[in-house]
Amino acid sequence: MKLLEGKKVLIFGIANKHSIAWGIARAMHEAGAEIGFSYGIPELEKRVLPLAKELGVTFVEKCDVGVDAEIDQVFAKAKEHFGTIDVLVHSVAFAKREDLMSYFYESSRDGFALAMDISVYSLIALTRAALPLMAEGGSIMSMTYYGSEKVMPNYNTMGVAKAALEATTRYLAADLGPRGIRVNAISAGPIKTLAAAGITNFRKMLNYAGERTPLRRNVDQMEVGRTALYLASDLSSGVTGEIIYVDAGYNIMGMFEPPENWTAR
């Protein structure tokens, strides 16, 4: 029996085949899950539909997570389609480009509020909407980044949003534990995706991290996907409110040796 056989999973945040959510979808599909997709903007339908077809996914719905009516609608459709769900994946974030390239102190009020709304509050809103479909318990997860804990160049507003997302994970986990619902977040290392491309000098960050992690490389979408699979499955039945790192060990380091020193060992 496969790990997610008989489990129903709703995934928010598939934009294209580079999305972390696509790695998660593939890992969960291979483990036998029945999957539904939600994407943010109508323009993405043509990219998301072929991906859905590849995995035999028939539930594909647009939902702007900043709009309550769209959230209500997608969960009403999910109830009709699936009846209940076991797993909710939140792989969504947004910040204004200008807030990811200037000084943090220059962050605009509306840009800050927008980043918090789409990247953080949406986890609360999606969780609340999912509860009636998760009466038997389940697993909820979102994606975060180490810029929540340490200052990363140009991550700015998004770093503060990720810190709030991680705190939100703990508060939701405390609320929902008695209902048998676990809430966790995966802290992924840098991966080249559409969202990442919005961060100034992202490629440099990617190279910097890839040369210095204990594993001397970056991670990919499937590695995040397999950790998501663990969090979705009963293998993690005693784990809630946690931030799980999938970053090739980057976060454990206090200081990095310059790569030119390595050959001396």
Ligand code: NAP
């Ligand atoms: P991605 O493929 O661009 O995914 C981001 C998703 O957020 C897109 O599907 C985007 O859809 C969606 N989104 C943005 N605004 C939305 C809205 N208002 N309503 C609904 N969906 C919306 O990039 P990704 O890197 O896989 O990002 C997924 C998650 O991983 C994010 O939380 C990100 O912060 C996190 N993460 C990424 C990295 C990395 O290095 N890539 C590292 C750690 C954590 P639309 O474009 O349709 O709006």
